[in-house]
Amino acid sequence: MHNSSGDGPESPAAVNGAFCVWLMGLSASGKTTLAQLLAQALARRGFKVEVLDGDIMRTTLSKGLGFTSGDRVTNLRRIAAMAQNLVHQQVVTIVAAICPYHEIREEVRATIGKYIEVYLNCPLEVCISRDPKGLYRQALAGEIQHFTGIDDVFDTPVRPDIEVTTHGEAPEASLARILRKLADLRHIAAEPAAPPEPIGETTVPPQLTRRLAR
Numbered sequence: 001m002h003n004s005s006g007d008g009p010e011s012p013a014a015v016n017g018a019f020c021v022w023l024m025g026l027s028a029s030g031k032t033t034l035a036q037l038l039a040q041a042l043a044r045r046g047f048k049v050e051v052l053d054g055d056i057m058r059t060t061l062s063k064g065l066g067f068t069s070g071d072r073v074t075n076l077r078r079i080a081a082m083a084q085n086l087v088h089q090q091v092v093t094i095v096a097a098i099c100p101y102h103e104i105r106e107e108v109r110a111t112i113g114k115y116i117e118v119y120l121n122c123p124l125e126v127c128i129s130r131d132p133k134g135l136y137r138q139a140l141a142g143e144i145q146h147f148t149g150i151d152d153v154f155d156t157p158v159r160p161d162i163e164v165t166t167h168g169e170a171p172e173a174s175l176a177r178i179l180r181k182l183a184d185l186r187h188i189a190a191e192p193a194a195p196p197e198p199i200g201e202t203t204v205p206p207q208l209t210r211r212l213a214r
């Protein structure tokens with residue numbers, strides 16, 4: 001878990017309530033990269049943050065599930081239940097999972113409650129040309145079935161809360177866009193919160209404390 005500032009009342013998560021950001025899009029659209037960047041940015045702002053990545057969840061919570069529509073729905077329901085639980089415990093939760101169908105998106109939104117849908121819009125041809133795991137090549141050769149975008153559907157999100165085009169801009173630019181929108185939606189402060197002022201006591205720099213102790 002990313003965590004920079006603890007659980008005290010000064011924690012922005014404690015003040016505004018935690019939330020879940022769900023990054024959805026085709027395989028190789030940049031979900032994992034953006035999830036990590038977003039997690040670091042939010043941890044720097046003092047939030048407790050957890051990332052639930054589809055690739056990892058499928059080796060743990062959803063181990064053994066495949067990619068039929070039924071298995072995907074089961075996988076996504078499990079992830080949503082875990083996300084709901086984490087948000088309830090004031091952990092900002094970032095999910096990186098394809099989440100290909102309209103209906104299951106509505107369901108996970110209802111399960112989680114404080115849910116921000118982010119669509120990583122990246123053309124299929126770009127994802128195919130990236131193909132970091134060689135899975136598109138295998139799917140196009142018919143070696144694996146039910147591959148999203150090849151022989152399985154990806155419903156284009158109709159009303160994402162945020163849409164970023166991950167082929168036309170650097171991940172840092174997508175990140176900045178997401179952070180701005182989270183601020184517009186009042187989930188985070190517009191600027192990183194300043195460290196809280198000590199009340200009724202003087203802060204002694206650590207070097208000085210050591211010198212005084214000698």
Ligand code: ADX
Nearest residue numbers: 027054067072075097098099100145146147148
């Ligand atoms: S989801 O459809 O249930 O949301 P999830 O995000 O968990 O999918 O897993 C997608 C990841 O599994 C992809 O990034 C890819 O690495 C891998 N994968 C293996 N087989 C498939 C497939 N048939 N379709 C999509 N992704 C697959």
